[in-house]
Every structure is written in C-alpha cells, then in structure tokens.
Amino acid sequence: xxxxxxxxxxxxxxxxxxxxxxxxxxxxDLSVYWYQQSLDQGLQFLIQYYNGEERAKGNILxxxxxxxxxxxxSELNLSSLELGDSALYFCASSVGLGRTNxxxxxxxxxxxxxx
Amino acid sequence: xxxxEQNPLFLSMxxxxxxxxxxxxxxxxDRLYWYRQDPGKSLESLFVLLSxxxxxxxxxxMASLDTKxxxxxxxxxxxxxxxxxxxxxxxxxxxxxxxxGTGTRLQVFx
Numbered sequence: 171x172x173x174x175x176x177x178x179x180x181x182x183x184x185x186x187x188x189x190x191x192x193x194x195x196x197x198x199d200l201s202v203y204w205y206q207q208s209l210d211q212g213l214q215f216l217i218q219y220y221n222g223e224e225r226a227k228g229n230i231l232x233x234x235x236x237x238x239x240x241x242x243x244s245e246l247n248l249s250s251l252e253l254g255d256s257a258l259y260f261c262a263s264s265v266g267l268g269r270t271n272x273x274x275x276x277x278x279x280x281x282x283x284x285x
Numbered sequence: 286x287x288x289x290e291q292n293p294l295f296l297s298m299x300x301x302x303x304x305x306x307x308x309x310x311x312x313x314x315d316r317l318y319w320y321r322q323d324p325g326k327s328l329e330s331l332f333v334l335l336s337x338x339x340x341x342x343x344x345x346x347m348a349s350l351d352t353k354x355x356x357x358x359x360x361x362x363x364x365x366x367x368x369x370x371x372x373x374x375x376x377x378x379x380x381x382x383x384x385x386g387t388g389t390r391l392q393v394f395x
Binding site: 212225260 | 384
C-alpha cells in the first residue's frame with residue numbers, strides 16, 4: 171500500500187457527462203500529480219499541485235480541471251466527457267519541491283469508462 | 286520539452302536469461318526512477334537513482350544511471366516468470382514532475 175488513496179476505483183458514465191476523481195496523498199506529502207494512462211497514449215502527465223497551488227501543467231485538456239484543497243487532498247474534474255477520455259487515471263504524491271528525492275508514490279487509480 | 290524513450294517496447298524472454306532495458310532522456314537531469322506495473326494495477330517504485338554513476342540492485346534487477354550520456358539501464362539477471370510486468374523509467378522534469386518513458390512490457394516464459 172503506497173499510502174495514496176484514490177476514489178472511486180471504477181467509474182462508468184455517458185458521453186457529455188461530468189465526473190470528479192478524488193485523491194488523498196500520503197501523510198506529509200505536499201505535491202500531488204495527476205496522470206492519465208491509456209493504451210495509445212501511454213502514461214501522460216496532466217497536472218501538478220504543490221501545497222494548494224498549481225505547479226505545472228502537462229497535456230491536460232481544457233475540459234479537465236483540478237484543484238488541491240487546504241487539507242492537501244486533490245480532485246480532478248472531467249467534463250463534457252468523450253469516448254476517448256476512457257482511461258486509467260492515477261494520482262501520485264511526493265514530499266515536495268526542492269528536495270533531492272522527488273520519488274512519487276502512486277494510488278491504485280480510477281478506471282474511467284465513457285460509454 | 287523533456288522526452289523519455291525506452292527500448293525495447295516489448296521483450297519476450299526465456300526464464301534464466303539476461304537482458305537489459307534502456308532508458309534515454311533528452312535534457313539534463315540527475316534524478317531518474319524505475320517503476321513496475323502489473324496489468325491493470327498501480328505503479329510500484331523499484332529504484333531511485335539520484336546521481337551520476339548510481340547503481341542500485343534488488344534481487345534479479347539492477348539499475349544504473351549515466352547522466353552524461355542521459356541513459357539509464359535496467360538489467361535483468363536470470364529472469365523468472367514473476368518478473369513479467371511493464372517497466373517504466375521516469376525522469377524528473379524542471380518542476381519536479383515525472384515524465385515517463387513509453388514502458389517496456391516484459392514477458393518471461395519457461
């Protein structure tokens with residue numbers, strides 16, 4: 171168990187809908203990352219938060235947004251869902267910035283299926 | 286933009302054999318990580334390499350880092366079926382975000 175908790179584990183929804191994925195980082199970790207894993211795109215970095223602030227953006231669509239709350243948990247919001255958004259979404263956390271070791275620990279992922 | 290490439294993408298090997306997975310990256314970084322992923326599961330951290338010349342070993346796996354060549358290797362010794370999984374390398378980008386390689390799917394057969 172990595173200590174990173176993601177809910178829900180599975181989500182099935184229809185095209186056009188909106189969903190929220192939730193992540194609780196390891197105790198003491200300030201950085202949270204979101205990744206999307208699909209068969210054709212591999213493991214893609216979406217966005218990073220550090221201590222409540224957006225730190226870096228990757229290949230995140232405008233239909234997607236995220237935030238990190240004061241208690242450091244994070245949510246990834248996906249809207250106007252399309253079939254191509256079906257993927258495994260991972261959250262990861264690490265101790266933070268400016269450290270020598272930024273090893274990230276991954277949650278179990280949320281499998282999103284858009285039908 | 287940091288790019289991370291792994292090869293081979295797919296590796297089918299017989300039990301008892303040795304092989305090496307390569308990870309090349311495009312910009313300077315002193316921090317490289319190897320992860321393992323079983324099908325449909327999460328990513329498990331295997332090795333953390335934080336300096337040029339770093340070498341780490343765990344069981345039949347050994348990872349090394351050459352920052353000058355921007356190359357890391359994951360060497361498998363005397364493969365066993367339990368090592369079948371997908372292996373990813375990841376490089377620390379400029380904001381401490383990890384950029385992952387394409388992954389190497391390893392299949393070990395008797």
